Amino acid sequence: MIKIILFYKFVEIENPEELKKSHMDFCKSLGIKGKVLLAKEGINGSISGTEDQIDQYMQELRKDSRFSDIEFKIEEGLIHPFDKMIVRVRKEIIRLGEEIDLKKAGKYVSPQEFLDSYNDKNMVIIDTRNDYESKVGKFKSAIIPPIGTFREFPQFIKGLNLPKDTKIFTYCTGGIRCEKASAYMIKEGFTNVSQLHGGIIKFCQTIPNTDVWEGQCFVFDNRLSSPIGQDKKQINNCIHCNTQSDLYRNCKIKTCNKLIFICNDCRKTMHACCSDVCMKKLLR
Numbered sequence: 001m002i003k004i005i006l007f008y009k010f011v012e013i014e015n016p017e018e019l020k021k022s023h024m025d026f027c028k029s030l031g032i033k034g035k036v037l038l039a040k041e042g043i044n045g046s047i048s049g050t051e052d053q054i055d056q057y058m059q060e061l062r063k064d065s066r067f068s069d070i071e072f073k074i075e076e077g078l079i080h081p082f083d084k085m086i087v088r089v090r091k092e093i094i095r096l097g098e099e100i101d102l103k104k105a106g107k108y109v110s111p112q113e114f115l116d117s118y119n120d121k122n123m124v125i126i127d128t129r130n131d132y133e134s135k136v137g138k139f140k141s142a143i144i145p146p147i148g149t150f151r152e153f154p155q156f157i158k159g160l161n162l163p164k165d166t167k168i169f170t171y172c173t174g175g176i177r178c179e180k181a182s183a184y185m186i187k188e189g190f191t192n193v194s195q196l197h198g199g200i201i202k203f204c205q206t207i208p209n210t211d212v213w214e215g216q217c218f219v220f221d222n223r224l225s226s227p228i229g230q231d232k233k234q235i236n237n238c239i240h241c242n243t244q245s246d247l248y249r250n251c252k253i254k255t256c257n258k259l260i261f262i263c264n265d266c267r268k269t270m271h272a273c274c275s276d277v278c279m280k281k282l283l284r
């Protein structure tokens with residue numbers, strides 16, 4: 001059994017480069033895999049390991065007073081979804097490229113409050129993720145931005161021209177993007193912005209199998225999509241044979257790399273390629 005955890009915290013880290021070294025040593029000594037980003041504004045990571053390794057990681061990280069109250073979203077798997085351990089220092093732990101005040105972010109709403117709000121006709125739900133993520137699964141009736149990176153989110157919001165008093169609920173995978181997206185909207189003058197606390201993962205684990213969540217959750221590791229404990233009908237179709245399949249994969253040809261929905265049968269017959277053209281390249 002492998003545990004996969006997702007976490008972030010916005011907290012001042014005076015010397016991220018220094019923390020990078022000790023954190024990398026610590027991760028290597030534990031034998032865990034994954035990716036941790038550090039910046040002066042905080043920490044953002046996803047890692048995997050055995051139950052013992054991950055428990056130890058969480059315990060040790062919380063011993064650092066800066067991270068003592070950090071929240072972990074925990075999933076289980078059968079294999080490591082990461083190939084190696086990476087710790088990097090960045091300017092931002094999630095890149096928006098806008099000056100914002102994170103202390104003025106949207107109001108947290110719990111999964112239950114979020115679900116209850118579905119009766120509210122005035123509620124506008126905005127997905128703050130990228131379009132290739134929302135294709136795998138999304139909340140019913142959410143606005144899906146046609147964006148390829150989070151940096152395009154501000155431009156998208158400007159183009160929506162929503163009244164500034166619109167009742168807005170934002171969501172993302174684990175909550176980190178909503179911190180910035182909601183703070184950005186508040187800076188732009190929106191007065192009623194909430195964010196789903198803990199993101200899709202916490203929601204689906206707390207309230208499994210509601211019909212307001214459709215599909216699977218895109219994740220930034222080798223799995224690409226996670227059913228997060230949901231036992232649901234598949235919402236996508238195989239690019240080749242059109243049978244229902246939520247299996248999301250990059251085309252086997254690296255120069256193509258197109259993200260496609262494919263079924264297990266076609267993965268074999270098409271050698272995991274998106275098209276005949278790519279398969280010919282592979283078999284050449």
Ligand SMILES: [Zn+2]
Nearest residue numbers: 238241263266
């Ligand atoms: Zn197929």
Ligand SMILES: [Zn+2]
Nearest residue numbers: 251256274278
């Ligand atoms: Zn291809």
